[in-house]
Amino acid sequence: MSAAPGARPPVALYVHVPFCLSVCPYCDFVVVAGSAARGPASRIATFVEALIVELGLRADALDARFGPPGPGRPPLESVYFGGGTPSLLAAGTIGDLLDLVDERFGLAPGAEVTLEANPGTDERGDPRALREAGVTRLSFGAQSLRSAELRALGRRHRPVDVATAVAAARAAGIGSINLDLLYDLPGQSLADWIETLEAALALRPDHLSLYALTLDDPDAEGLTGPTGDHLPVTSGARAWRERARPGQDEDRAAAQYHYAASLLAEDGWHGYEISNWARPGHESRHNLAYWERRPYEAVGPGAHAFDGVVRRWNAARLEDYLGALLPAPGGTPALPPGGQERLDPATAAAEELILGLRTDRGVGREALLGARSGSATLDWALAGGLVEPVTPSDEVAVTARIRLTTRGRLLSNELFSRLL
Ligand code: SF4
Structure with missing residues (x-):
């Protein structure tokens, strides 16, 4: 198969890991939780098996279109393990996946390897082992540094866990640390937001991603069908969002954003994207590839890829993903269901x-x-x-x-x- 005119080989790879210990009611990411995420019925090992098959099939397809990695095809500049909670995967598994990625896609020397982690004691992983596995950047889903807000959001961790996780990552030699924070939380005053921001800055992260809480309805947007890239919203999450919406306020959110932008500019941060600030040199190379519309490959349920011409995505449903890649004995592994669009x-x-x-x-x-x-x-x-x-x-x-x-x-x- 030859490449379509304008199509280019990827410079980045996104790996979606769809497991969390529990599901936060505002979350629209592709996530399965509970017994699928830990314990005897965990689907993680089976998922990793399927992921390895998908990486092989995607690499075969790229080799056929662009030739194997080498002088005519540049290696990947970044890999991003997103979720879900990729820190639920053992560090050894991350290392094995990175070895496979290097072998099949090529990984540039000094490539940025980000792993999203939750700060909770039972979900943040071992930063030293992750660094040894090849992770260069940890992105913690802190969201807030106020206990009441974390509880209201259905988060498992406490503010002190964020501090502990950041300190452990630093001590382990992780070179770049991001904190995700949410503003426009229901009932969150400007003073509450400032408290979180200042507590986050006191932890000396290298990067901050600040997002307004969004309470979308992927069902209404038609994104949750068999080939959709979202999972249906549960009735409990829907009810939570309906209760939360009246507590949001556009003007207050604008004041919160404005305050953060001014504070971070004064403190020497580089506001390099609408929602992202970095200390100089710590801009996310992976996310910059998205914003610069460079081509990227993607694997895992709900993951999106782009080759410079066509956008493609995997469907969100885990069992369909596993069924395609790990067929019954005698079957042939196939790429998972999904869709694509040419702009x-x-x-x-x-x-x-x-x-x-x-x-x-x-x-x-x-x-x-x-x-x-x-x-x-x-x-x-x-x-x-x-x-x-x-x-x-x-x-x-x-x-x-x-x-x-x-x-x-x-x-x-x-x-x-x-x-x-
Ligand atoms: S921890 Fe993150 S990915 Fe997991 S359910 Fe909560 S918001 Fe979603």
Whole structure:
């Protein structure tokens, strides 16, 4: 099979590990929990077996399209174990998977290898063993550093667990540590958010991802069918979200975002994407590949891949995933069910603009003017103080690159909808 025009081999690999000890009621990630995640009925070992088969099949397909890794095909620059809770996998398993990835896809020297971990005592894994297995970056799902908020979110860990997990990761020599935090929690005041932010900064992480809590309905969005990339929402989670929604507040969320952006800028952080801040040199190379629209491979239930032309995804349902890759004796392993879409050139260009505007590198003024209603959108964004030149001394009217201001980041959804 030869590659479609414009298709490129991946520079990054995403591995989805769909297990958590329990499911948080706001979570829309592809997750199975309870007895599937630990104990005698755990599905983790079977999943790893299937993952190994999928990695082999995906590598075969890439070899057929682009030739084997080597002089004509660059090695991967990053691998990202996301979830779920990938820290539930033994460090030895992560090491074996990385060896396989290196053998079949090629892994560049100094590649960034991120693993998402939960801070709880029984789910954070052994950072020293993870570092020895090849993990260079740990991303902790802290979410809040206030006990009451963590309890309300259905999280298993306490604030002290976050501090312990970060200290252990540092002591183990993990070179880069991220904390995920959530704002716009139901009833969360600005002062509450500041308390979490300041407690997080006191732990000296290298990277912060700050997300507003979103309470979506993937069923209503048609994402949960047999080939969908989401799992249906349980009735309990649906009821929780309905109770939580009235406690959110758009204006308060804007104030929380604004406060964080100012505080982190003053403290020397690089706000390199709408939701992401890094100490210089700790920007996530893997996530930058997404925002720069570089090609990436992906394995695991619900995982999305992109080859520069076509987006493809695996369906979310674990049993369908396992059934395809680990058929009954006599059967032939097959790639799991899923879907794909080829973006038309106009949509691809708009997507590139939007992803570029999410980052502080911004986009070329000409590219913005070339988009659907680009000229009117630029005039509107300028009048509202939503964009600025990337180089401060430049005039927006003549500058080569334009990016969002903090106000523009807050109103980015409206700006992006005008470009689509
Ligand atoms: S720990 Fe993370 S991935 Fe797991 S259920 Fe909670 S929010 Fe979802």
